[in-house]
Amino acid sequence: MNPGLQDWLTNQSQALRDQNLYKVPKILETPAGGRVRMDGKEVVNMSSNNYLGLANHPQVRQAALDAIEKWGVGAGAVRWIGGTMKVHDELEQRLARFKNVEAVLAFTSGFTANSGCIPAVLTDKDVVISDELNHASIIDGVRLSPASYRKSEGWVYAHKDMDGLEDCLRRAGGFEKRMIITDGVFSMDGDIAPLPDIVALAEKYGAFVMVDDAHASGVLGKNGAGTTSHFDLYGRVDIQLGTLSKALGVVGGYIAGSAPLKDWLVQRGRPYLFSTALPPMVAAALIAALDVMENDPKPMQRLWENTAAWKGMLQEAGFDTMGSETPITPVYVGDEGEAQRTERALWDEGVYALSIVFPTVARGKARIRTMPSAAHTQADLEAALEAFVRVRERLMGSR
Ligand SMILES: *Cc1c(COP(=O)(O)O)cnc(C)c1O
Numbered sequence: 191m192n193p194g195l196q197d198w199l200t201n202q203s204q205a206l207r208d209q210n211l212y213k214v215p216k217i218l219e220t221p222a223g224g225r226v227r228m229d230g231k232e233v234v235n236m237s238s239n240n241y242l243g244l245a246n247h248p249q250v251r252q253a254a255l256d257a258i259e260k261w262g263v264g265a266g267a268v269r270w271i272g273g274t275m276k277v278h279d280e281l282e283q284r285l286a287r288f289k290n291v292e293a294v295l296a297f298t299s300g301f302t303a304n305s306g307c308i309p310a311v312l313t314d315k316d317v318v319i320s321d322e323l324n325h326a327s328i329i330d331g332v333r334l335s336p337a338s339y340r341k342s343e344g345w346v347y348a349h350k351d352m353d354g355l356e357d358c359l360r361r362a363g364g365f366e367k368r369m370i371i372t373d374g375v376f377s378m379d380g381d382i383a384p385l386p387d388i389v390a391l392a393e394k395y396g397a398f399v400m401v402d403d404a405h406a407s408g409v410l411g412k413n414g415a416g417t418t419s420h421f422d423l424y425g426r427v428d429i430q431l432g433t434l435s436k437a438l439g440v441v442g443g444y445i446a447g448s449a450p451l452k453d454w455l456v457q458r459g460r461p462y463l464f465s466t467a468l469p470p471m472v473a474a475a476l477i478a479a480l481d482v483m484e485n486d487p488k489p490m491q492r493l494w495e496n497t498a499a500w501k502g503m504l505q506e507a508g509f510d511t512m513g514s515e516t517p518i519t520p521v522y523v524g525d526e527g528e529a530q531r532t533e534r535a536l537w538d539e540g541v542y543a544l545s546i547v548f549p550t551v552a553r554g555k556a557r558i559r560t561m562p563s564a565a566h567t568q569a570d571l572e573a574a575l576e577a578f579v580r581v582r583e584r585l586m587g588s589r
Contacts, residue, residue: 244439265467273467300433302445374417380518408437423566529556539577
C-alpha cells in the first residue's frame with residue numbers, strides 16, 4: 191500500500207471529523223418501514239425515501255419472487271448486447287403510459303439516468319441553465335457534457351428566481367441549444383420548482399426543459415406521475431427524469447420523453463451502453479409497484495395525510511420547516527455541530543432523522559431532514575414529535 195495515499199485518506203477524513211462533516215452510516219436490520227431496527231435499536235425512521243411503503247409491499251415482493259423463478263437473478267449483459275429482457279421492455283412501456291409520453295428508457299439508477307442523458311443531448315455549441323439547488327447527479331451529468339454551464343460564467347440562477355432565469359436566457363441567444371434543468375421537487379428543501387413559469391420562459395426564448403422528478407415520482411401528479419402531471423404541462427417538458435428507487439421502492443431511474451429522445455439515448459447514453467441491465471426481478475417488482483400506484487389510491491392518500499399532520503405538528507411546536515411543500519420536511523438548525531448533536535440526541539430518543547450538512551447544503555444551513563411516508567402511523571409521528579421537543583429542550587438547556 192502506498193503510504194502517501196493512505197496518509198492523505200486518513201487526513202482528509204480527520205479534517206471532516208474536525209468540521210462536524212463526517213458521516214457514519216447506520217446499518218438497517220429490518221426491511222424499510224416507518225419503524226425499523228438500526229444498529230440494534232428500534233427507532234422511528236424519518237429519513238427514508240420509501241414514500242409509499244412499496245419497498246416491502248407484499249404484492250411487489252411477490253412479483254420479485256415470481257420473476258426470480260422465471261428469469262433468474264441477473265440480466266447477464268448490457269442492455270444493447272443482449273441484456274434487454276421482455277420484462278425490461280414491458281417496464282418501459284408501462285412507464286411511458288404512466289407518464290403519458292411517447293417513450294421511456296430505463297437506467298440502473300436515477301443518478302446514471304442523469305449522467306447518461308444530459309451529456310448525450312448537448313454539444314459544445316450549447317448552454318445549460320441551472321437552478322443553484324439542483325441535485326448532485328444533475329451537476330455531475332452537466333459536468334460530463336461539453337456545453338457551457340459554469341456558475342462563474344453566469345449560467346446558474348438563484349433558487350427558483352425566474353428573473354434570474356430570464357436574465358440567463360436573454361444572454362444565451364448565441365448558443366445552438368439552450369437547456370434549462372431543474373429538480374421538480376428540491377431534495378433538501380422539499381419545495382416545488384415553478385415549472386409553469388420555467389416552461390413559459392423556455393417557450394419564449396426557444397429553450398428546452400429537463401426536469402428531475404426523483405422526489406416527485408410517486409408523490410405529485412396523477413397517481414404520482416410527477417410535476418409535469420401536477421402542473422398539467424403534458425407535451426411541454428422535453429425531458430423528464432424519474433427515479434424507481436424512492437417512492438417506487440426498488441431501484442433504477444428512467445428518462446421519459448419523445449421517441450427520438452429514446453432512440454438517441456439508446457445510441458449515445460453511456461451508462462445504457464456500458465453498464466449491465468437492471469436485474470429482471472427489479473423490473474418485475476417495478477411493474478407491480480406501478481400496478482399498486484395505478485389501482486390503489488390509499489398509499490398516496492396516506493402519504494399526504496401524514497405529510498400534512500407532520501408539518502402541522504412541527505410548526506405548531508415552533509419548528510422552522512423552511513417553506514417545504516412536499517413530504518420532504520427539513521427542520522432548520524443552521525450550525526453544523528448543532529445539527530449533528532441534534533441528530534445524535536434524536537437517536538437517543540428513538541428517532542432516526544439525519545442531519546444534512548455542507549456540502550450537501552450550504553455552510554451554515556444545516557438541518558434535520560425528515561420524511562413522513564405512507565408507512566408511518568399517527569403514533570410514529572407523535573413519538574417523533576415528542577423526541578424533537580425533548581431534544582430541543584435538552585440542547586437549549588445545555589448551552
Ligand atoms: C435521489 C435523486 C436522484 C438519484 O436517484 P437514484 O435512483 O437514487 O440514483 C436523482 N435526482 C434527484 C433530484 C434525487 O433526489
